[in-house]
Structure formats: structure tokens, C-alpha cells
Amino acid sequence: MTTAEKIEKINNELENYPTLLIAVSKTKSVEEIKGAYAAGQRHFGENQVQELNEKQAQLPDDIVWHQIGHLQRNKVKYIAPYVGLIHSVDSLKLLQEINKQALKVGRIIDCLLQIQISGEDTKFGLEYADAIDLLRSEEYKGLENIRIVGLMGIASNTPNEKMIKEEFHDLNVLFSGIKESFFKEDTAFKELSMGMSSDYKIALEEGSTMVRIGSLVFGERNYDNK
């Protein structure tokens, strides 16, 4: 199957869901991204700032770039001028830095809080209680150049589908609780970024609005730098 055919196949599967395909292009070349772009794909996800910057400079301006990987504070300034959505906010300090850099370039940057949903402690993300504390803090309330539009989570890397389903389900429950408590009148808070190549079908059933799919679109990565 060509990249275009793979994208079409996934989009057909997403048709009955309120879910957007984010093509995860990390480690893939500008030429490969152009192939997906030619097939109509406009949302791409990257996890390394330097790689993202290099690609952004060479590709069309109507691409929406998603920063999906762990983001270091000192790198925020490089993507602040153009990034469409940052999926990986895992601390108040990072959010404050995004706000500062967004203010400098006169933007409001959309962000997701990354929540730790898997039992594996190798993954980044906020604990549930820390996410609530962040949203309650005075510091957060003062940030005018960021907008939190939802939550993101990465399920355990396991063949146990029941476990993955429970993790996605719990994230959706947290999402509803946070929506009710902090964003009740805010229609922008509506995104639930969950699901990758191996588990997006489960994520769709559990209410995902954004799936981040790499290998199923572009083929296996030669080296895995996630």
C-alpha cells in the first residue's frame, strides 16, 4: 500500500468517530511527509524540536505541527512561532515557559496536559492529582498566552487489551471530571489525544478525538527515538 492508501484506510476507519488523524512523522524524511501531504494529510506530529524545526522550514505553511514528545523548557522558544498544538505539557513550569514564549511572538498556544495513565514509570506525564493542582493554582490562572484544550495519554506498551482499554477509559473519566470542574463553559476544552498504531482502535471506542499514528502511516521506523 502507498502512504496515500494507508491514510485513506485509516481515515475511513475514523469516519464514524469525532477523531482526527495526526500522522507521526518522526524519523521520516521531508520527501515522505510530502507524500502524505499530497494525499491531503495536514496534521503531523514530531517529538524532537530540532527535527521539527528543520522539517517545518522546508514544508508548506498550512501544515499543523503537533509537538507530541517530551518538551524541554529551553527548547520551547524554537517552536513557539508556529506550533499548532503541544500534547506533552507535564508541569506548571513548562506551561509558564510556553506562555512566556507565546507572549513574545504574540500568540496563544494550544496545549494538552499529558497525564500518566500507564503503570510504567518510564513515561512522562502528570499524575491525576498533580493535574488538578496545576489547574487550581493561581500561577496557572494568570497565564494568558496558553490555552489548555484537553488531555493526552500514552497507554501501557502491552498486549493486554483489557488493560489498555481501562487506561484509556480512566483518562476519559478524568477528562469529563476536569471539563466539569474547570472548563464547563469553555467549548475549546474538548480534545482527548490517545491512541497510537498498536492501540488506536481501542482508543476510538474510549472517546479519543486525536489519534497519533506513525508506523501504520509511514511504515516501521528504522531507529526508534521515542
Ligand SMILES: *Cc1c(COP(=O)(O)O)cnc(C)c1O
Ligand atoms: C512515536 C509516537 C507515536 C506514534 O507511534 P506509532 O506506534 O508509530 O504509531 C504516538 N505518540 C507519541 C507520543 C509518540 O512518541
